[in-house]
Amino acid sequence: MLVSVPELSDAHPLTSDVVRAGFPSMMKMTSRGTGWTELEYVVQPDFGGSLPLWLTRSGLGSALAYVTEIQAHFLSLRRLNQWDEEDGRAVGEILVVKTDAEKYREKGETLVEARVRGLMEKHKGLRELGEEHEWFSVLLAKVVANKLRPAGDVRAALHNMSARRAKVIGGAMASCIAANLTAPAAVDEWILRYPAMGELEREYVWFRPMLNTVAQRLLESVSWGLKMRLYTGAGLSTLDLITDLFMVYTYATTGKALTALSLATMVGLCQLMQLLLVFLQTRKGPRRVMLNEVLVVMSGIAPGIHAMRVAQGAKMREHALIEPEMELTITRCCEMALESVPGSLLQVIALMRSLQEGEKLSKAALGSIIVSALTTGFTAATISFDFDVSPSRRRDEPGYYGYIPDAASSRTLIFCCMIFNGTLLLLVRSVSLALLAMVGWRWVLAYLASDMGLYFVYRMVRRDFLHWFPLEGLTSVGVSVIERLLVKVLVDFTGVLHLRGPAEMGGAAFTLNIIMSFAASFVATHVYYEADMEEDVRVMVEGDAWAIVGGLSAGWLCCFAGFLLLMKRSYWSTLVSTQTTFGYVRGKFLKEDDEHKSKVFKYSKRLWAPIRDDVKAWTMENWERWEEEKPAWFTEEWEKLMDDDMIPGGRISSDEQQTSGRMFLNLLSQKFKVVPVIHLDNSN
Known part of the structure; x- marks a missing residue:
């Protein structure tokens, strides 16, 4: 020292x-x-x-x-055959930093090309790689240059690579970064798109870590990177909040007090749910962190902030309940289930009421409904897409994640299908429930209560009602009720495909729920025209209503059929899976590697209570080996999730830690005869 x-x-x-x-x-x-x-x-x-x-x-x-x-x-000084993953990350950091070599660029060279050439000459490992693959410097220069351009298609194998092909492949990285939420997902798409890059990854263990680092730094530096994600997410959320409040004011000042109160309640519930999430995430941490997160939620920019954190690759904070990616997803789901979905339904009902009163069809109101539905469909598709293309999730759970194809064109098509699936489902459900509301609100309440009650009974009969969040007691029950309610609403109205997982809706229940949603839409339309109402007060003639509901349903069916044909067919079985959350968690522990087994602790203890003895035996037998090997998942945060009797020798108390810290500081002071610059307290 x-x-x-x-x-x-x-x-x-x-x-x-x-x-x-x-x-x-x-x-x-x-x-x-x-x-x-x-x-x-x-x-x-x-x-x-x-x-x-x-x-x-x-x-x-x-x-x-x-x-x-x-x-x-x-x-x-290190040779190429000595490089490992850490070397790859180090090279990635060096590639995006300006060097003196840029001052001495040759004629016709760009600054980035001069930098890469200088690094290739200086680093022994890169020099060896350049001698084996002469085109590699061209590839690196195009990746680091990060210029957005249409991505070309190069199917050549590694032994057929050339400088021209390397230029096309390297230039495609920018479009992958722009199209994905995180840098690892962008690199994964890029490697899957080009076979030669897949061969390089299999040959060199440091190749992907290097690209992940480069992509992350580029994402942080370009104008369409992290800032665009932050401003877009925050801007849309704030605009949505402002427009909702404006509509509350408009309804309240035009004699539609009940509509205004309903919309205000939806906005308030959305904010309340996000504040509840803040409390669960920060309740064990410093109060200033909780206050900061509360201000973020109240300003309406929470989705934008959370999206930026995920794009930055932020790790799970100490004392937090869930990781940033899941926090972003729950925030988006709250907005859709408590604000976007009921808001769309309310707008359709308001439009039908105006038509019933003899007013002309408002093109502005109709356009607002369509835009709102498209926005909701886009958000629903984004959630499922981002989860599925995540390299870490595909690696950890290959049986569930990975249904989106690897080809860029297929990815674009399947994403469009997912957007229209959510959009059309929301429209057909809103129109049919609005027709039912015209008959009487008691019909709507009776249907929603019976449908939700049936779902709750189904979860309880399967002994799978409590959610996987690592909570216990009444808190777990309360959060589970809210979570199951939100998931049911989202699947009914948007069909978020990610929620087909066994820890959420479940594959078979997800598919059955979609079928029942469309069946209920046709029944609601039938009830509206069978109700005892004067013909002159009906919103539209019966043929037009059936044409709208039937046309929207047929459009959804075509989009969903296209989605099934585009997705990898080995994942069709996930749409009819009957696996429970306990079976899912138990399956993780039965995996051979320790990393998968370690993930059981992020789930509620009751989910792995039947195998607790096996989990304890595993930790006690391997603890000493983990302390020597220091695997990446073996952290203090992971240790805090465990019970004391699962740790050999128990857990060191905070008093003992403070005593050890003071002894270390005293030793430093005596050794160097200076005031130590390390500060130890209860938090570190």
């Missing part, structure tokens, strides 16, 4: 007219085995006063770049 602190010097005494700055630092080097040293570098700038944040950051950037220079130097 090297510790550096500022000292006073007689040659440069303190003066009243000059501010003295200090820059204490510490570098800790830890051996991690043959050929590996972990380096940690901590700096604590004290400029002796207040400075603009941008100036402070610029100084920190140059200081922390010191570590990158050290890493780059030692990496440049």
